Amino acid sequence: MKLPRKPLRVLLVEDSQDDADLILFELNEGGFDAVCARVDTEASMCAAMADGSWDVVISDYNLPRFNTHKALAVLREVDADIPFIIVSGCIGEESAIALMKEGVSDFVMKDKLARLAPVIERELQDATMRRERRQALEALRANEKLLNGITSSLGEGIYVLNAEGKLVFMNPEAERLLGWTEVELLGKNVHRIIHAQNLDGTPLAESDCAILGVLRDGSVYKTDDEVFVRKDGSFIPVSYVATAITEGGKAVAAVAVFQDITQRKQAELDLLESRRQLRELTSYLQDVREEERTRIARELHDELGQMLTGVKLDAMWVSSHLSGEQPDIASKVAAMSQLIDETLDAVRRVAADLRPVMLDDLGLLAAVEWLTEEFGKRTGISVQLEREVGQPNFGCGGRCERESCNLCAEVSTAAFRIVQECLTNVARHAQATHVLVFLKCRDGKLKICVSDNGKGIAENHARKHNSYGIIGMQERAHSLDGTLDISSVQGKGLSVKVVLPIKAVSCAGGRNDSDFDSR
Numbered sequence: 027m028k029l030p031r032k033p034l035r036v037l038l039v040e041d042s043q044d045d046a047d048l049i050l051f052e053l054n055e056g057g058f059d060a061v062c063a064r065v066d067t068e069a070s071m072c073a074a075m076a077d078g079s080w081d082v083v084i085s086d087y088n089l090p091r092f093n094t095h096k097a098l099a100v101l102r103e104v105d106a107d108i109p110f111i112i113v114s115g116c117i118g119e120e121s122a123i124a125l126m127k128e129g130v131s132d133f134v135m136k137d138k139l140a141r142l143a144p145v146i147e148r149e150l151q152d153a154t155m156r157r158e159r160r161q162a163l164e165a166l167r168a169n170e171k172l173l174n175g176i177t178s179s180l181g182e183g184i185y186v187l188n189a190e191g192k193l194v195f196m197n198p199e200a201e202r203l204l205g206w207t208e209v210e211l212l213g214k215n216v217h218r219i220i221h222a223q224n225l226d227g228t229p230l231a232e233s234d235c236a237i238l239g240v241l242r243d244g245s246v247y248k249t250d251d252e253v254f255v256r257k258d259g260s261f262i263p264v265s266y267v268a269t270a271i272t273e274g275g276k277a278v279a280a281v282a283v284f285q286d287i288t289q290r291k292q293a294e295l296d297l298l299e300s301r302r303q304l305r306e307l308t309s310y311l312q313d314v315r316e317e318e319r320t321r322i323a324r325e326l327h328d329e330l331g332q333m334l335t336g337v338k339l340d341a342m343w344v345s346s347h348l349s350g351e352q353p354d355i356a357s358k359v360a361a362m363s364q365l366i367d368e369t370l371d372a373v374r375r376v377a378a379d380l381r382p383v384m385l386d387d388l389g390l391l392a393a394v395e396w397l398t399e400e401f402g403k404r405t406g407i408s409v410q411l412e413r414e415v416g417q418p419n420f421g422c423g424g425r426c427e428r429e430s431c432n433l434c435a436e437v438s439t440a441a442f443r444i445v446q447e448c449l450t451n452v453a454r455h456a457q458a459t460h461v462l463v464f465l466k467c468r469d470g471k472l473k474i475c476v477s478d479n480g481k482g483i484a485e486n487h488a489r490k491h492n493s494y495g496i497i498g499m500q501e502r503a504h505s506l507d508g509t510l511d512i513s514s515v516q517g518k519g520l521s522v523k524v525v526l527p528i529k530a531v532s533c534a535g536g537r538n539d540s541d542f543d544s545r
Contacts, residue, residue: 039084039086039089049062053143063078085112087121109152111145132149180197182285184200187280191216191232192213203262220255225252225261262288267284305501308501312502326376330373331373331377338363386435389438394463397446398461408459408461412463413464414467445476451495461476464477474525475524506527508525
């Protein structure tokens with residue numbers, strides 16, 4: 027099978043047409059489909075180089091009007107990576123060496139033209155390899171330029187370590203943040219310079235360094251709570267991602283991308299302080315509201331109640347002094363007396379709704395018992411109250427006969443209001459038929475659970491910004507360093523669990539909010 031002939035464009039620097047025909051013949055015999063152009067002056071070669079794209083230049087060594095050195099100079103001017111082969115009858119060794127230094131690819135003697143085709147084949151392959159290598163280097167330089175442009179424009183610091191943990195690259199943002207230049211740190215152990223301390227100032231060993239750690243195990247590490255050390259010795263809080271670059275399953279480099287989070291840290295501190303102040307304000311407003319409720323409830327119960335009682339006694343006196351001959355007046359007085367009784371009941375109910383007197387006088391358990399009874403009567407929903415606490419010790423005079431669980435006013439009030447809000451939510455939204463209220467006092471904690479068998483709520487409903495009842499309960503619990511958890515399954519009811527630390531109060535000589543036996 028005859029192989030296809032390879033096209034070849036040849037520029038011949040030759041003054042003899044016979045020698046040119048001989049060379050062309052040898053090339054065709056060697057498997058090339060050669061197309062040749064012959065030049066024998068500098069001007070004609072320059073014109074040929076400008077007009078055509080040549081694969082190889084073949085030059086005679088001895089020309090009357092043009093020499094090999096000038097031909098090489100023309101080729102270099104166009105910066106073409108084209109093989110330049112000399113075909114000569116004779117050439118001295120020193121001349122050959124000088125021409126090789128100038129860029130001649132090879133020499134072929136005229137009496138051995140059979141070598142010409144293999145030499146051209148080899149030189150074309152070498153030229154192709156050089157061209158591909160040059161293109162690869164150009165592409166690499168372009169990628170490096172693009173990468174440098176990207177890393178320089180990023181708002182994050184980047185540095186790269188080799189397998190020994192020494193710096194090989196740092197972008198301008200890293201230089202700005204750290205105060206070091208890339209030149210100053212190249213080839214140095216960066217950990218010992220910028221990452222050798224913890225946030226509290228204690229030393230960070232290389233074995234504990236997460237960035238060096240990714241070099242050991244080829245992993246990725248992220249953190250938001252570490253510090254780097256600037257050139258001036260100051261700390262810079264950073265968040266960073268360290269990623270290993272692997273070859274053949276082995277880490278050969280590590281890339282650390284970091285940000286200065288000083289402003290974010292300050293914003294977090296400011297936010298925490300704002301939340302603390304807001305919660306303090308909320309707690310203060312709740313205390314003020316409770317005090318105002320207590321004051322109004324007592325004034326209603328004591329002053330208005332006493333006044334109404336006095337009016338009722340006067341009405342009874344008037345009724346007892348009426349003669350039987352004044353039935354209309356007697357009837358009017360009786361109606362007035364009944365209205366006074368209803369007003370007294372309304373006053374007591376309003377006062378109890380504002381703040382049950384028994385919460386202050388008899389304690390939390392008695393107040394919750396009253397609350398659940400009234401809730402059941404008002405709504406028709408079955409309420410079950412269970413407790414794992416002892417009965418209150420009233421008027422102990424400082425002589426409690428057993429260990430007691432003493433609740434301060436803040437805890438009693440918060441617990442009562444949370445139970446009250448839970449029952450209010452049941453009445454408004456739950457569509458329940460049964461509610462269980464459970465109280466437990468043990469290990470210095472008051473635990474409350476209010477659960478119902480209603481329709482429940484969606485998982486994200488408790489997080490809605492307008493769930494003010496739930497937010498209020500959470501704030502009450504948080505203000506006392508307690509917790510409040512809500513769990514629900516739609517169609518299967520809802521459960522509110524509260525844990526409040528007990529702040530112990532003295533049981534000496536006065537009235538306690540509540541004394542629960544701690545079992």
